[in-house]
Amino acid sequence: MIPFSPPRIDKAVIDEVVDTLNSGWITTGPKTKRFESMVRDYCGCKRVLCVNSATSGLELILRWFGVGVGDEVILPAYTYSATANVVIHCGAKPVLVDVGTDFNINVEKVGQAITSKTKVIMPVDFGGYPCEYSKLNSLVDSDHHRALFVPANDIQKKLGRILILSDSAHSFGASISGKRAGSLTDISVFSFHAVKNLTTAEGGAIALNLPEPFDSNNIYDFLNIFSLHGQNKDALAKLQKGNWKYDIITAGYKCNMTDIQASFGLVELPRYESDTLAKRRYICNKYSQAFADQEWAEIPVQNAENITSSYHLYPLRIKGITEATRDSIISDIFSHDVSVNVHFIPIPMLSFYKDMGYDIQHWPVTYDNFSREISLPVFYDITDDQINKVIDAVKNAVESNLKNTPTL
Ligand SMILES: *Cc1c(COP(=O)(O)O)cnc(C)c1O
Numbered sequence: 001m002i003p004f005s006p007p008r009i010d011k012a013v014i015d016e017v018v019d020t021l022n023s024g025w026i027t028t029g030p031k032t033k034r035f036e037s038m039v040r041d042y043c044g045c046k047r048v049l050c051v052n053s054a055t056s057g058l059e060l061i062l063r064w065f066g067v068g069v070g071d072e073v074i075l076p077a078y079t080y081s082a083t084a085n086v087v088i089h090c091g092a093k094p095v096l097v098d099v100g101t102d103f104n105i106n107v108e109k110v111g112q113a114i115t116s117k118t119k120v121i122m123p124v125d126f127g128g129y130p131c132e133y134s135k136l137n138s139l140v141d142s143d144h145h146r147a148l149f150v151p152a153n154d155i156q157k158k159l160g161r162i163l164i165l166s167d168s169a170h171s172f173g174a175s176i177s178g179k180r181a182g183s184l185t186d187i188s189v190f191s192f193h194a195v196k197n198l199t200t201a202e203g204g205a206i207a208l209n210l211p212e213p214f215d216s217n218n219i220y221d222f223l224n225i226f227s228l229h230g231q232n233k234d235a236l237a238k239l240q241k242g243n244w245k246y247d248i249i250t251a252g253y254k255c256n257m258t259d260i261q262a263s264f265g266l267v268e269l270p271r272y273e274s275d276t277l278a279k280r281r282y283i284c285n286k287y288s289q290a291f292a293d294q295e296w297a298e299i300p301v302q303n304a305e306n307i308t309s310s311y312h313l314y315p316l317r318i319k320g321i322t323e324a325t326r327d328s329i330i331s332d333i334f335s336h337d338v339s340v341n342v343h344f345i346p347i348p349m350l351s352f353y354k355d356m357g358y359d360i361q362h363w364p365v366t367y368d369n370f371s372r373e374i375s376l377p378v379f380y381d382i383t384d385d386q387i388n389k390v391i392d393a394v395k396n397a398v399e400s401n402l403k404n405t406p407t408l
Contacts (some may be wrong), residue, residue: 004339008380016263031259043182046216048182054191054204056255059086076105079362125171128310170312182207200261280311334399
């Protein structure tokens, strides 16, 4: 069976993790801090705080910005549930916007969804392809939308406009005009979950890039404490002789990254650009070449002038099929011993959100993308033989289904 996305765990990773275990320091410490500055240098943003997941990172920022009951947060209908769940946790309302054929949030529709209650926009770089940040950034910066913004606290007053909080769970290493994800908008949050491009088993990072007069070092210091109970001294600082006293300055969360997790990152980051991303690009290009002459194939756009994906997913779409035919194609692909996936079941189709009254018919492009989408395996250790096996399995499964089913 060809797996969908196993992590790369080689001797270098194992040695670094063992080194951490041998050091005796297994929670947040020197390795996490070193990994944070490496991520900052790689992304070109101002400061980076590592946390235990992208979900925690997104929620910490919503809480820091003071998002709560009565507020609205705009996000795409086509994303993983985490993007919407964190808005619910804060008591705010997720306002879902349809996506485009590139799977990313439709900026024109974002403009139409903004109200005086909008506090944050959370675009998602689907599959690693970055959203249109220059358009999003100028949208919230326009006189019209600045005038509409109603600040509810000092931080919101200081920004004076809607915050852009990018769900960059997929797009570590993606870039627009040479600027990498993390430096494309106000704040971006990466995921280092086991299936993501760069993994620390579980983990995430908050990339701070707010404009003046925000001081990223101050925000970092606050978020660091906010992610550790609100305690003003971390375990490392308390270790210093006689330094046992601490205070709680806010009722914080507990979502710090450990040095065991950071160990993965310290190995993965230096080889990310030249090795990991190069391999992912190679795999995706192989798929695109193989399907280019198939009439039924809608090849995903993964780079355009000045835009490069991080090749997190290979989201193939089959032209003119129904959701039921897509499901049947998927089960045929599995019968060829190839694992595939669908990214994602749209938010309005999940029970919790359906019960809240969301109805998928209001997001037609989201549904169309979803109903025809099949994500193919992309992982570092996949071989050329396996890539060819995936291609054959997909071609076989699609062709036999299209023969048996009338197209739309
Ligand atoms: C994986 C993922 C997340 C959540 O990441 P975690 O690190 O598991 O919290 C959020 N958004 C999207 C789009 C994702 O794919």
